Amino acid sequence: xxxxxxxxxxxxxxxxxxxxxxxxxxxxxxxxxxxxxxxxxxxxxxxxxxxxxxxxxxxxxxxxxx
Numbered sequence: 001x002x003x004x005x006x007x008x009x010x011x012x013x014x015x016x017x018x019x020x021x022x023x024x025x026x027x028x029x030x031x032x033x034x035x036x037x038x039x040x041x042x043x044x045x046x047x048x049x050x051x052x053x054x055x056x057x058x059x060x061x062x063x064x065x066x
Contacts, residue, residue, distance in 0.1 A: 002055065009053050013039045016058040041065050 004012045017038060021029045029035070042061050046053050 004055075009043060010039055012053055013042050013058055016055050017062070020059060020062055038062075038065050 002015070004015070007015070014035060017035060018029050021027055038061070042053060042058055045061055046057065051057055
């Protein structure tokens with residue numbers, strides 16, 4: 001698990017999103033437009049659920065977003 005102290009929510013989501021596609025799936029990261037929409041999705045889901053934006057939370061949101 002990475003140390004995300006000092007990063008914004010957007011930076012945390014970007015980092016995890018990029019690692020999920022490039023490092024875990026071995027594919028190119030989706031476009032910046034998709035990242036922007038995914039970031040909004042994560043922030044909305046976090047707000048609705050009251051859960052913090054963590055690595056596990058963001059990874060769990062990817063299949064729900066797709």
